[in-house]
Amino acid sequence: MKIQSDVSLQPYNTFGIAVKARLFARFDSVQELQELLQMPELAREEKLVLGGGSNLLFTKDFAGVVLQNGIKGIEKVSETDSYTLVKAGGGEVWHEFVLYTLQHDLGGAENLSLIPGTVGAAPLQNIGAYGVELKDIFYELEAVHIETGQVQTFDHAACGFGYRESVFKGELKGQFIVTAVTFKLQKKHTLNTSYGAIQSTLEEMQVQQPTIQDVSRAVCHIRQSKLPDPKTIxxxxxxxxxxxxxxxxxxxxxxxxxxxxxxxxxxxxxxxxxxxxxxxxxxxxxxxxxxxxxxxxxxxxxxxxxxxxxxxxxxxxxxxxxxxxxxxxxxxxxxxxx
Ligand SMILES: Cc1cc2nc3c(=O)[nH]c(=O)nc-3n(C[C@H](O)[C@H](O)[C@H](O)COP(=O)(O)OP(=O)(O)OC[C@H]3O[C@@H](n4cnc5c(N)ncnc54)[C@H](O)[C@@H]3O)c2cc1C
Structure with a gap:
């Protein structure tokens, strides 16, 4: 793992603010993260874990070390007749995870289509859109304790989810790095189309009996027409x-x-x-x-x-x-x- 100095963070935040990190390193596994946290030269540095940089406003250069989460992978963990548990790496792109659920016909994440950022950051503020929040499909997460390097598992109750809130933004702020999240997804789908313009968009799309894939397409369409794309603004x-x-x-x-x-x-x-x-x-x-x-x-x-x-x-x-x-x-x- 290479530790770089004076790295521009402009490509790494969707606001496109031109600031620098004094130190910057990327980790692609839990082990690499643990090795970074053990390095004597990083021990005293202030640490910032970075996902997609889509919920950050930098107002100055970052004086410590920015740790970019590159842990990928999405896998089915177990299943019953009614649901499937799917585990995704913390550095996985959120929408890639949503696409996985759609490809495997697993319901619950479709209203959260196209939210920018990573899987690991999503529980932090309990991301939500169109009447659904991450907490509705969350099962558990794994996180590395920054002080000790130990991996800890947090179940639903331990995460203290609220409206754009969790324990990781509150009492445990800055103490853990989320390395994987497991979701509970439904085999029999209950669609949530009552919020915002989903219903009218489905009608415009001439969809009579919507599937989760249709709902996702409607949500993507609404988001793309309403919200500015960070790639351009x-x-x-x-x-x-x-x-x-x-x-x-x-x-x-x-x-x-x-x-x-x-x-x-x-x-x-x-x-x-x-x-x-x-x-x-x-x-x-x-x-x-x-x-x-x-x-x-x-x-x-x-x-x-x-x-x-x-x-x-x-x-x-x-x-x-x-x-x-x-x-x-x-x-x-x-x-x-x-
Ligand atoms: C165009 C646009 C639309 C959006 N729409 C929505 C929306 O509909 N609903 C919604 O809820 N949000 C929305 N957001 C906000 C954003 O997408 C989410 O907050 C997302 O979860 C941020 O993920 P990220 O990986 O980019 O996090 P970052 O911006 O990289 O980080 C955000 C915070 O989380 C911390 N963090 C990041 N990764 C980890 C980790 N693995 N472990 C511990 N801490 C971590 C960071 O240190 C930082 O404090 C939108 C953003 C944009 C730009």
């Missing part, structure tokens, strides 16, 4: 989480802003789409020099080329302040700001 998807607020606060806002949308979460709380709040503050489509807010999706901050991470972070905080001032709701970034 730098971005990290939704920059902010949708805030959850008390029902009482929502009701008083509704008196003032009758169009305010919401989704019930519990009997006493609702979620409000952050994109709507940002749009109401006039940010949608705003361009400042070479960065701004995407013209079709106010939740997505974009780098049109050459923007600094500090400038994008400043924009994010200005948006947070303006939403707080107008609605009394404080947004929180979904993207990891470094």
């Amino acid at each position: 730098g971005n990290a998807g939704s920059f902010f989480k949708n805030p959850e607020i008390p029902l009482s606060q929502y009701e008083s806002l509704k008196a003032q802003f009758p169009d305010i949308p919401s989704y019930p979460v519990t009997p006493t709380t609702v979620k409000v789409p952050a994109g709507w709040l940002i749009e109401q503050c006039g940010w949608k489509g705003k361009v400042i020099d070479n960065y701004g807010v995407h013209k079709n999706q106010a939740l997505v901050l974009v780098n049109y080329g050459g923007a600094s991470g500090q400038a994008v972070r400043q924009l994010a905080y200005t948006i947070i302040d303006s939403v707080a001032e107008k609605f009394g709701i404080r947004l929180h970034p979904e993207v990891n700001i470094l």
Whole structure:
């Protein structure tokens, strides 16, 4: 394993921010990762594990060592009459895993088609889209403890999944590197087509009795028409989480802003789409020099080329302040700001 110095991270983050890592190494197996963690020259270095770099905003050079997860492989582990357990390497591209499930006619991952990034990063923020979250198909994961190099298995309960949250973003933040994830996928499919434009897209596609493959195609179509492709415009998807607020606060806002949308979460709380709040503050489509807010999706901050991470972070905080001032709701970034 080669440890490189002063490596540009621009190709490794979908925002396309030009920063450098002082040290950079890639691992392709658990053993290689353990060897890296044992190297005396890396012992004291701050460590950042990198997947596809699609949920990161770098605001400065990284002074420690960036460890790029290259662990590949997808395999069937076991099966019953109703489900199959499939294990995927942490460095596997998420959508490659989804394609595997579709090829093997295993249901559950189709609504999560085309989310950028790696399998290993997916449990960190319990990725979700179109009414499905990773936790709905998760079985267990293996992770290497950075301090000791030991492999530990985490079952569903141990991961503490929440909305774009897990124990790995909370109390165990920065302590583990996810090296493999096992998923529980259904042989008999229960489709979830009620969310967003899936149903209407299937109708446009003239699909009468959709399969999981059809749902995946519909999701890919919607995503490609709605979200900017990081290959052409730098971005990290939704920059902010949708805030959850008390029902009482929502009701008083509704008196003032009758169009305010919401989704019930519990009997006493609702979620409000952050994109709507940002749009109401006039940010949608705003361009400042070479960065701004995407013209079709106010939740997505974009780098049109050459923007600094500090400038994008400043924009994010200005948006947070303006939403707080107008609605009394404080947004929180979904993207990891470094
Ligand atoms: C266009 C676009 C659309 C998106 N749409 C969605 C969406 O619909 N739903 C959604 O939930 N997300 C979405 N995202 C966000 C992103 O795809 C996910 O958060 C994804 O899981 C990030 O994976 P990654 O490998 O790129 O992680 P990275 O950006 O490389 O890393 C993110 C964080 O996880 C840590 N990390 C990475 N790998 C590991 C590992 N193996 N072990 C421990 N820690 C690790 C990193 O250190 C970092 O803190 C979107 C992003 C983009 C650019």
